[in-house]
Amino acid sequence: MAARSLKVLVNGHGVTAKQGELLIEAINRSSISLSCDCSGGLGETCRVRIDKGSVEDHGTAIRNSALACTATLTEDLEVFVEPAPKPEQMKGHLVSSAPSGENHLELKVAFTKSPSWVPGQYFRLSMRGQDPVNLFPSFSLNGAAELSCLFFHIDTAQHAGLFAHLAKKKKDSLPVSVEGPFGTSFLRREEERLFVICEAESFAPAWAMAVASTMGQPRRAKQVIIVSYGEVSHPVNAMHSWLNKRRTAADILSTTETSLLEDLRLSLRDLNEFDVVHACGSPSFLQAVAQVVEPSAAQFHPVPTSGMQTAVTEDA
Numbered sequence: 344m345a346a347r348s349l350k351v352l353v354n355g356h357g358v359t360a361k362q363g364e365l366l367i368e369a370i371n372r373s374s375i376s377l378s379c380d381c382s383g384g385l386g387e388t389c390r391v392r393i394d395k396g397s398v399e400d401h402g403t404a405i406r407n408s409a410l411a412c413t414a415t416l417t418e419d420l421e422v423f424v425e426p427a428p429k430p431e432q433m434k435g436h437l438v439s440s441a442p443s444g445e446n447h448l449e450l451k452v453a454f455t456k457s458p459s460w461v462p463g464q465y466f467r468l469s470m471r472g473q474d475p476v477n478l479f480p481s482f483s484l485n486g487a488a489e490l491s492c493l494f495f496h497i498d499t500a501q502h503a504g505l506f507a508h509l510a511k512k513k514k515d516s517l518p519v520s521v522e523g524p525f526g527t528s529f530l531r532r533e534e535e536r537l538f539v540i541c542e543a544e545s546f547a548p549a550w551a552m553a554v555a556s557t558m559g560q561p562r563r564a565k566q567v568i569i570v571s572y573g574e575v576s577h578p579v580n581a582m583h584s585w586l587n588k589r590r591t592a593a594d595i596l597s598t599t600e601t602s603l604l605e606d607l608r609l610s611l612r613d614l615n616e617f618d619v620v621h622a623c624g625s626p627s628f629l630q631a632v633a634q635v636v637e638p639s640a641a642q643f644h645p646v647p648t649s650g651m652q653t654a655v656t657e658d659a
């Protein structure tokens with residue numbers, strides 16, 4: 344039997360589609376651009392809001408949203424794709440890589456023009472002789488930003504290959520190719536109370552959102568929670584004191600993986616449907632936060648910082 348023909352409205356623009364087709368295919372036929380990166384439902388790069396109708400979400404639904412690369416069409420639909428900077432390829436130079444703690448490096452990549460991105464998005468960084476890595480741009484640990492630069496924080500254990508590669512290079516300036524930005528869990532201009540929660544080793548996107556909201560949304564109520572499973576690292580202490588000096592509530596939640604759920608419940612006990620939660624970390628961490636957020640009906644934006652597929656691109 345032939346698949347039923349459907350109508351999909353993408354930000355008000357109508358396209359025809361077929362029952363069972365991937366939502367992203369219908370969106371791609373519209374004039375609205377939605378960047379897809381991993382195509383496997385892993386990177387939160389293609390989440391769209393479903394305003395009318397429903398989809399077969401294949402386990403990707405969060406409230407009234409789904410991942411377009413995974414969801415399939417079952418009926419007529421209206422979706423909204425949040426405007427975001429269009430991914431592009433840029434050439435730049437790694438101008439510094441300095442230790443920012445025992446197991447962390449702060450990388451500064453300079454470009455001839457300012458890259459567009461929103462805190463919570465990521466870029467794919469490639470260097471000659473090194474596999475591409477997905478990294479979240481952020482700010483320097485002293486909160487500094489430079490218009491034509493991106494700062495990246497890398498955990499030397501998580502990115503051991505890149506760390507070893509950089510350690511071998513003695514040159515001051517290395518050519519770098521960057522593609523992006525990707526991701527739909529970025530910080531929005533909203534008034535709702537904001538919670539930014541991260542695992543200590545996934546602090547980069549949380550730090551970007553915390554600094555941007557502190558500086559750019561000063562009247563917005565906000566709370567940053569950094570979850571640490573062991574000794575508190577230098578970057579976490581630096582974030583904590585920078586935020587507290589600027590009156591942004593920031594807590595370090597020292598816990599264990601077994602007590603995480605209970606401790607998150609306590610920390611987020613007054614969460615309500617008007618709040619917005621961004622959580623950055625491993626899949627199991629995001630699952631725990633989702634479990635705590637779900638009963639409150641707060642908006643939830645997961646930022647997966649590991650387990651994303653890294654497509655192989657040409658070396659710089």
Ligand code: FES
Nearest residue numbers: 380381382387412
């Ligand atoms: S492209 Fe859909 S989550 Fe990666």
